[in-house]
Amino acid sequence: MNRWTTDLKLLEILSENLLDTVHINFDAGAQWVLNIALALVMFSIALHISPLDFKEILKKPKSILVGLLSQFLLLPAVTYFMVILIEPIASMALGMFMVAACPGGNVSNFITHLAKGNTALSISLTAFATLFAVVFTPLNLQFWGALYGPSDLILREIAISPLQMIKVVSLLLLFPLVMGMAVNHYWPKLAQKMGRLLKVISLLFFVSLIFLAFYNNRDIFMEYVWYVFWIVVLHNLLAFTTGFSIAKGFKLPERDVRSITIETGIQNSGLGLLLIFTFFEGLGGMALVAAFWGIWHLVTGLLLAGFWGYRPLKKEELAR
Numbered sequence: 001m002n003r004w005t006t007d008l009k010l011l012e013i014l015s016e017n018l019l020d021t022v023h024i025n026f027d028a029g030a031q032w033v034l035n036i037a038l039a040l041v042m043f044s045i046a047l048h049i050s051p052l053d054f055k056e057i058l059k060k061p062k063s064i065l066v067g068l069l070s071q072f073l074l075l076p077a078v079t080y081f082m083v084i085l086i087e088p089i090a091s092m093a094l095g096m097f098m099v100a101a102c103p104g105g106n107v108s109n110f111i112t113h114l115a116k117g118n119t120a121l122s123i124s125l126t127a128f129a130t131l132f133a134v135v136f137t138p139l140n141l142q143f144w145g146a147l148y149g150p151s152d153l154i155l156r157e158i159a160i161s162p163l164q165m166i167k168v169v170s171l172l173l174l175f176p177l178v179m180g181m182a183v184n185h186y187w188p189k190l191a192q193k194m195g196r197l198l199k200v201i202s203l204l205f206f207v208s209l210i211f212l213a214f215y216n217n218r219d220i221f222m223e224y225v226w227y228v229f230w231i232v233v234l235h236n237l238l239a240f241t242t243g244f245s246i247a248k249g250f251k252l253p254e255r256d257v258r259s260i261t262i263e264t265g266i267q268n269s270g271l272g273l274l275l276i277f278t279f280f281e282g283l284g285g286m287a288l289v290a291a292f293w294g295i296w297h298l299v300t301g302l303l304l305a306g307f308w309g310y311r312p313l314k315k316e317e318l319a320r
Contacts, residue, residue, distance in 0.1 A: 046180020047195035091151035091285025101140035103129035117258030238266035
């Protein structure tokens, strides 16, 4: 009986370690289409952002600074401590660092609206986080990934240049953000008409491409599903808790607390997947963590929005 248990445990460990060598197949043509789809999603969000939004937020910068602190410093840090605690295999740990290094997700504004949070703050955080992500996403991945021995081995083997990743993130996020804001500034009526339709179409197109990629790799996906699911659930819960705790700690208004909680818990895992396909050749553990996160954060985000949406704000909150 003991021998059978030992053999089963050994088989499980060997199976998990295979994730460090398994790669998700995603051809170059499909990858380019995915890049364009993500850029279109970012462009459609930027159509609703005006330079005046930045000006208004900068008059009272406390909430935006707390949101950025939660997004780019606290979440990667608590992710590192979670990795140290549970000791996942190298590729899964690197996938967790990748997700934590990404800016807020594309649906966070919609979920914030459902949750009766501060939608203007959420949109501004999306814009600011996108700008900061150009530098902080590559640097956070490199810094925190290098602190965990197993993931550091992968980073050393692949030897990614942070500058190269900055260029890719700029093309995927910064360029469409600037273009969308420019259209909104010079042709606001056109931006309003385009924004409503393009946001839905581009997001559905982007999600469909991701599902297609994993349908084509469904054997790998189903074989390793349970190795990553529980980690993603815990990691996502930790992200929401981090945003909520820091916002409460700084005694922000309830609407801002809701926005920062959602912005921290809804990560741009689509960007993470693209970077994984581009720089890590679809490394199994990384890709599965990012993919599951992309599905799971929608579930938890909508549940949280439903809970807060039916929980009325105090009168003083509505007056802010």
